[in-house]
Amino acid sequence: MKSASSWTERWSSSGHDRRPNRMAAKTRSISRAIAAVCAGAACVAALAGCGTSTAGNVTLEFFQYKVEAVSQFKKLVKGFEAEHPNITIDIINTADAATDLRTRFVKNKVPDVLTVDGGRYFGEFAASGIFQDFTDDEILDNINPQMVKLLKDLAKLYDTSADRAYGIPFAGNANGYVVNVDLWRQAGLDPDNLPETWSEFIAAMKQIQQAGITPIEGSLAEPWTTQAPFASLAGTLVPISEYSKLSGGTATFADLWGPVAEKEVEFYQYTQDNPGVTYQQATQDFANGKAAILPLGTYVVPQVRMVNPDINVKFAQLPATDDPDEQVLTAGDDTVLTISATTKHPKESRMFVEFLMDEDRLKEYAESQFCFTPFKDTYAGDEALQNILHFYKEGRIADFADHYIPSSMTMAGSLQSLLTTGNVEAFTNSMQTQWDQIQARTVQ
Structure with a gap:
């Protein structure tokens, strides 16, 4: 596994978040x-x-x-x-x-x-x-x-x-990860029975790695892409009702997002040696068989198929705990x-x-x-x-984490710093500071 600090050299010069905000700052x-x-x-x-x-x-x-x-x-x-x-x-x-x-x-x-x-x-x-x-x-x-x-x-x-x-x-739509079915089989895994718990997922990443295959295709040159696995994990780990506690002052970002950030850091230990590539490059690399999974939303599958129409893929929910019944699909x-x-x-x-x-x-x-x-x-x-359809039918879907914080907060940049340093406390402190500043400016 890679240490978080070893990433600094490889992509500390990566570009800033170029994905447009969904909403300008509210005035x-x-x-x-x-x-x-x-x-x-x-x-x-x-x-x-x-x-x-x-x-x-x-x-x-x-x-x-x-x-x-x-x-x-x-x-x-x-x-x-x-x-x-x-x-x-x-x-x-x-x-x-x-x-x-x-x-x-x-x-x-x-x-x-x-x-x-x-x-x-x-x-x-x-x-x-x-x-x-x-x-x-x-x-x-x-x-x-x-x-x-x-x-x-x-x-x-x-x-x-x-x-x-x-x-x-x-x-x-949905968040999770795209599976290269052929590479999973090559690693001795069954793509018809994808991981249902966090431990099973990490075990699968290790088995893929041991087979000489890159488990995860990262695209950290564009920090917004780091929000995809974070939102997937938060969908299960942080019930939407918890976000109201931030405004009420009865919970902090350390409470809500600390456990999510820890898993985010562990998740990115299984990327390619240089994950500091663009979204477009990552999509092309995944389509050309360079990694077993691509952790983004359902929107990326048509892009993958444009590069390689013959690729055999499935879309999966990213589990966040070790209880299959607790898993929730991040969707919107x-x-x-x-x-x-x-x-x-x-x-x-x-x-x-x-x-x-x-x-x-x-x-x-x-x-x-x-x-x-x-x-x-x-x-x-x-x-x-089809693999994630049952989540919709069972009502086991939760919204994206970034929908519940002001768009002026630099979530993507903070996540990039988290993955560069591995410092969860610095990440949650950064988010808390930004939140407190915005709340102080808001006239209730």
């Missing part, structure tokens, strides 16, 4: 502006309710954040417009959804229908009253209740009384579908949403985007996802 001025938009627009909506939403031709603005799904949504829109010739859908594709939405909200230009990443900024916007409330709507009757809970929990980050669903889960609402609370075309917006939520269409979307459908009888869009 009081923007929050007030959003609140003002909601108050003013509500009056407009009340008057518009008796307007022309059902008369003549209608154009809906459809805000679509997912760059890799542009062609799929264009196809869906074309199908809807063919069925409803009096309704035109104006698709607004964006590469920076959080910034674009903030700008639109402040200018009172809220799109009629939206897809949003189910991350922290969704919670901020939802709690501000921008989106329609679907809590008691029958459209959620057939939706996976744990996926709905994830949405509610995000809104409660900004309003603890807001136990409401301001959107509809549209697609699910990859895409949330919602409607503006102040749309002038509520009927047509609803028609479009119901069209998109059709089960067959969602299955087709899941297959094209390598994700999960949001229904109680969840469907996995690819055979490689």
Whole structure:
């Protein structure tokens, strides 16, 4: 095994986190502006309710954040417009959804229908009253209740009384690791019976290493990638309810993340000799058979197959304890579908949403985007996802750890320092200091 200190020479000059934050730092001025938009627009909506939403031709603005799904949504829109010739859908594709939405909200230009990443900024916007409330709507009757809970929990980050669903889960994703099935067999392991406990996982890494195969492909030149295994471990080790204790002052980051950080350090002992490569290089190396696992999210599998269409892979949950029944899959609402609370075309917006939520269409979307459908009888869009499907069906999913801390905290950079030094206490102290500084600036 490698010592943590030996990594300093190999990649201490690695670049900083280049992955864009999901949400810019929250400011009081923007929050007030959003609140003002909601108050003013509500009056407009009340008057518009008796307007022309059902008369003549209608154009809906459809805000679509997912760059890799542009062609799929264009196809869906074309199908809807063919069925409803009096309704035109104006698709607004964006590469920076959080910034674009903030700008639109402040200018009172809220799109009629939206897809949003189910991350922290969704919670901020939802709690501000921008989106329609679907809590008691029958459209959620057939939706996976744990996926709905994830949405509610995000809104409660900004309003603890807001136990409401301001959107509809549209697609699910997952964190864990990609398995090169052939390399596992080569090491004498059974890829049909992947590790269900932390001890089994570490034993497998050692056996792979003894077979002369690199167990884990690291990509530490881009620190955001270190958050993937950390989130996978935290999903089991840190119940979401524990994060409220940080605000209440009854728990610290040492309490919550200390055990997670210790396992993160142990996990990275099994990477290649030089893990300081980019995400792209790691993906290529894994696809070309240079390591047995790649610890990222489900999103990486299509990238791997682009490099090597013939690779035989599975996706697995990363266990964090030695009790199989305790394991939880870190997963999220990859895409949330919602409607503006102040749309002038509520009927047509609803028609479009119901069209998109059709089960067959969602299955087709899941297959094209390598994700999960949001229904109680969840469907996995690819055979490689079957190994973790039962977590969705059993409701054993938890949100990503970084969704529960402010995006201005340098989690990725702190994790890089952790893996360079192996100093867990320094990591948790760094996170605690950043948290305390942000809390001190926040006016409750």
